Amino acid sequence: MYKGPVPAEEYSQLIAELDDIFFADDEEPRRDFMTLLPKLYKKKYDPCGHNYALIDEGRIRASVGLFPVKFSVCGEELLCGGIGNVGVSRDSRSKGYMKEAMAVALDAMKAMGADFGMLGGQRQRYQYFSFDNGGVAYKYTVNRRNLEHCYGKDAKSRFICKLIDESTPELAVEADKLFRRLPACPVRDGGPEYLIDLFRSWDCTPYAVIDGDEVKGFFNLDRDRQNVSTFMIKGETDIKDVLLALFETLDPERPRTGISVPEYDLVLRRALENVCEDMELGHTEHFTVLNYEKTIRAFLKLKAGYHKLVDGEIRYLIHGENGDEIILVRVAGGKVTVEKTGDKADVELEHLEAVRYFFSFNSPRRGGEGGAPDAWFPLPVFVYGCDGV
Numbered sequence: 001m002y003k004g005p006v007p008a009e010e011y012s013q014l015i016a017e018l019d020d021i022f023f024a025d026d027e028e029p030r031r032d033f034m035t036l037l038p039k040l041y042k043k044k045y046d047p048c049g050h051n052y053a054l055i056d057e058g059r060i061r062a063s064v065g066l067f068p069v070k071f072s073v074c075g076e077e078l079l080c081g082g083i084g085n086v087g088v089s090r091d092s093r094s095k096g097y098m099k100e101a102m103a104v105a106l107d108a109m110k111a112m113g114a115d116f117g118m119l120g121g122q123r124q125r126y127q128y129f130s131f132d133n134g135g136v137a138y139k140y141t142v143n144r145r146n147l148e149h150c151y152g153k154d155a156k157s158r159f160i161c162k163l164i165d166e167s168t169p170e171l172a173v174e175a176d177k178l179f180r181r182l183p184a185c186p187v188r189d190g191g192p193e194y195l196i197d198l199f200r201s202w203d204c205t206p207y208a209v210i211d212g213d214e215v216k217g218f219f220n221l222d223r224d225r226q227n228v229s230t231f232m233i234k235g236e237t238d239i240k241d242v243l244l245a246l247f248e249t250l251d252p253e254r255p256r257t258g259i260s261v262p263e264y265d266l267v268l269r270r271a272l273e274n275v276c277e278d279m280e281l282g283h284t285e286h287f288t289v290l291n292y293e294k295t296i297r298a299f300l301k302l303k304a305g306y307h308k309l310v311d312g313e314i315r316y317l318i319h320g321e322n323g324d325e326i327i328l329v330r331v332a333g334g335k336v337t338v339e340k341t342g343d344k345a346d347v348e349l350e351h352l353e354a355v356r357y358f359f360s361f362n363s364p365r366r367g368g369e370g371g372a373p374d375a376w377f378p379l380p381v382f383v384y385g386c387d388g389v
Contacts, residue, residue: 002055003104006048006063014051015041017060021087031203033085038197040067040084040389045194051085052105054097062088062097064105067389068112070187073298074305077187081109081290082389083119083131102129110322115291118383126286130321132352134359135284135381136263140276143256144247150240150275157209157244159216164199164206171208172196174215178232179384184264184302186387199386204229206386209238209245217242220386225251229385231259232268239271260284262382264306285383287359288351290322296329296358297338299379304336312372317345318354331376 006014018041019032033041041047053063065084070077083105088097106129109117119126123133147155164171169192176195179185188195199206199220209217218232219242233242250257256277261268272279289295303309313330328341349357349365356363359378366373 001061002053003100004052006051006053006055006060008046008048010055010060011043011048013060014048014053014063017063017089018085018087021089022085036203037084037201039194039201040065042197045197052101052108054101054104060089061092062101064101065389066105066108068114069118069387069389070189071184072187073184074301076294076298076301078115078295078298079113081112081114081117083109083117084389086119086121099128106130106321110290115289115295116381117288117290118285118389120285120388123286127352130288130351130355131286132288132355132360133283133285133362134287134355134378135383136361136378137282137284137382138261138263138269139280139282140259140261140272141256141278142243142259142272142276145255146275146277147243147247151244155240155244157241157248159209159211159238159241159245161207161245161249162210164196164208166193166196168208169193169196171210171215172199172206175199175206175208175218175232178215178218178234181234182262182265183305184262184299184380184382186384199230201386202229202388204386207249209242211241217245219246221249225249226254226257228257228259231261233271236267236271239268239275243275260385263380264302264382266306281361283360284381285388287355287381288321289355289358290320292316292318292320292325292354292358293327293338293340296327296379297336299381300329300331300338300376301336303376303380304331304334309334309336310372310375312376314347314372315341315343315345316354317348319348319350320354321351329376331372 023031050067051063054061064086067082069080069082172192172195203223204220206220208215216234216238220229309331318325330337357366
């Protein structure tokens with residue numbers, strides 16, 4: 001049996017197999033991967049080279065997508081391996097193929113030098129493959145009554161919404177700049193055409209909120225035009241007119257929507273603070289970490305930029321998915337140091353325990369340490385909806 005990237009000549013078979021695995025035959029209209037994820041599955045983006053398959057007798061029996069996603073965090077570039085479309089053909093299930101395909105993809109993720117990996121799905125299913133939930137998302141709920149009380153019952157936006165598509169490539173570029181203003185952001189190497197495909201992914205419809213020639217905000221609506229998958233504003237004072245424009249674009253029967261915001265986007269958090277009905281904290285994705293030293297250093301520096309960290313010094317021995325690491329984590333006067341050390345560890349962690357300790361709200365072990373760890377962690381990893389795999 002062949003195990004590895006899908007040969008380029010099998011592109012049509014790959015797309016047909018994925019459509020058959022993930023979408024019901026009687027769905028109307030029937031969805032497909034080309035519509036769902038154009039940023040990954042258009043032929044020009046080499047989906048075959050990014051899918052690791054088990055092929056037997058000329059048939060793709062199972063495949064796992066592995067797509068590189070770059071992040072710039074406080075000037076340091078991190079490489080993430082995004083896992084998606086984990087699937088086994090209908091007539092090849094219960095044979096262990098998923099485990100084999102995931103193992104091939106994880107080996108490829110390590111070989112490409114990824115610092116961490118992400119995926120979505122059922123938690124326990126992916127704990128077997130070194131992933132657990134993590135990241136920090138502020139999840140705001142905003143409804144029409146909130147807007148009436150804050151801005152007036154008959155308030156209308158001064159801005160207009162304009163669809164981002166092939167006729168407005170300049171809006172895609174300007175929308176991407178809204179992400180790049182943040183100290184942590186995805187690094188998207190493609191041009192306007194790629195950005196349009198990216199913003200359309202997950203059956204979304206992207207809009208720029210504009211004032212004259214200036215883009216003041218950006219949002220994605222899901223396929224039912226009810227929920228927002230990604231939301232950005234240029235400045236805190238723009239929130240009123242961007243929110244009003246959003247609700248003028250939503251399904252009129254939709255009374256409320258949810259907006260997920262990274263912890264470090266203080267502009268958007270302040271803007272939503274008084275308008276929202278409620279806010280809850282949650283995780284963003286399931287993560288694995290292959291380079292704890294680099295990943296912790298980048299995101300702890302990020303957190304130090306907006307949150308006062310307690311001074312302290314702790315040495316960790318982590319039995320990671322990519323091998324053992326002994327690292328020193330130190331905060332002194334707001335300055336962060338994370339580096340390898342040969343000293344005896346103060347805290348020893350198994351891999352999944354470490355993912356939760358550093359990146360999750362759900363870490364009783366960290367709570368038992370007291371002091372610095374509870375002030376330092378969880379680290380504010382965040383993945384925007386359009387960047388998910």
